[in-house]
Amino acid sequence: MCMSTWKSLALAGAAVIVPVHAGAAPTPTQVEAAEAPDGAMNDAALAEAKAKMQKEIDEAIALVEKIFEVDKLPPVDPARLALARQTTAALIPAGSLEKMLDNMYGKIFKAVMEQAGGMSDLMLSIKTGVDDETLAGLDADTKSKAVEILDPNRKAREEQVMEVVKPLISEVLRDLEAPMRDGMAHAYSRKFTAAHLGDMNSFFATPAGSAFAGEWMALQADPEVMIAMIKAVPPLIEKFIDRAPELEGKFKALPKERGLADLSETELSSLAKLMKVDVATLKEHRDMWMGSGEANDAGESGGEADWESASDADSYDVADPALDRSNWTAADRERVETLEAAADEASGTAFDAEMEAVANARKRLKIADPSY
Template sequence: MKKWILALGAPLALSAQPLWAQDEDTGTEDAEVMAAMMQAFAVEPLSAEEEGRLPLARQVIDKMMPEGSMQKVIDSTFGGILGPFMDLAAQAGPSLADTIGYDESELEVTEEQVKEIASIIDPNWQERQRREMAFVKDAMGEVMAAMEPAMRKGMSEAYAVAFTATELNDLNAFFATPSGSTFAAKSFELANDPRIMSAAMSSMPVMMEQFATMEEKMKAAMADLPERRTYSALSAQEKARLQELTGLSEEDLVFGMEVAVETAAQDTPF
């Protein structure tokens, strides 16, 4: 479960912790990587003429990208492209490794048995899984919202470079003039403008600050759920059923579930 969540979040940040929360060696190394990436996406300063067009460009971007636009991107992404993947993840069932420390491939168990094992140890696994998926969507929306000011700045600069003052005025009139065709011809190119990428990279510290708070927010989202049950908390009947389902000895189950608890304590979706 957590692997697919991490895969969704990984492209959005280099780290889930701010640089100052890491140890000295790691922090120095990450700072160097960040500096190198910022340099790779560096752009030339605007010329005086381009600076003069910037207010008009900002008016265009305010119309094209009103506040909350990045959240709409997340909503459409999770509702469209990622929607089927989210549904598949929900239908996939629990992870045996998360509950008893052994992967499904190591044991001869059916899908139904995996669900029964999970239900014995964590009767709330389905609700926990649903909340994890809902949390990821909300958390990504917060990250994208944090990026929005920098993205708007980058797009404004890109439009100030690409369009003349006349064209920007025409665009501000809802593209109701021949200049609209100029915009259409350049729109794809501008979507990949290095200034936009540079602006996104400049917001990386803000993104990492957002990720730094997500672990505590996830804990708060799960706070009213009881902890997963330990082996010692199971009844004799439940212990016997787990041994029957898994083919594992009591000693192996105790060890595996202890490993699962330790792994869960260290493992977060971000």
């Protein structure tokens, strides 16, 4: 079943607007949960998804504030802050965020929408019954004409979707500019002196300075800049690969982390006091891990090698080269890997749900968690 239009918009819009590192964009599961069986919007589920997202954002903010000890920052000088606000007003003029994201995400956003409403080789094979090897032999223009026969309204539909989504994205980006200016103003007022800020503001008041201020953010996402950065990645990785033996030797010389088995009786007593438990509890835990560790040590001698051998046998069985995925077609490999990824995600979600259900049952039954 194809993803409904509103879900495509939600996911594509979130991909454009929300920074990747924030980890707060609505997930497909959250969006799916907000749709009732009849396709209608489920207000309760949407409210729950929004609340969950806000909770994650609040936790992320608290973590960043703790890491950077924001509460210990000294007060900002009002006069310097006023100068910094003038600076950031020049550096983030109205529409600059939209210009930057158009550079960086414009094509990506369009590609997401084309994928949601378009037709991949796999989907074309499913719809027509033509095998993937035959499709692989067709050029892009031929495939495009075939898709046009099956879905003549695709391009018009994509344009209509863009017309609906683009104004919303523009509105959201305009809303983001004010808090971004404010955050940068505070950072600039701490980083630069009043004289520095005054010189910057004088420069930004000139034609050259104004042109620079209006373009510097968008230029960070210019295709030439992005391509240059991507091209620089392989040499960086090669340096780590080439120096791996040297790094490994240095890492081995680092002091090792201690476990309970490495602590003296005095240290065990001090630790027990700090953690408000009996020494016997720590010793029991220590002895249990020591026992399991011995068992693991006994089985480690060939465990990893055996596992790798088994994997190699599964993937590259000499007697059956059909099991070697490099002999599969791209479409078959894509289909299998997509299903495997979905199965892994479902398995993890099911495990999390099971653990949550167990915890809820313990609370309801007033059963204490077992100590391990």
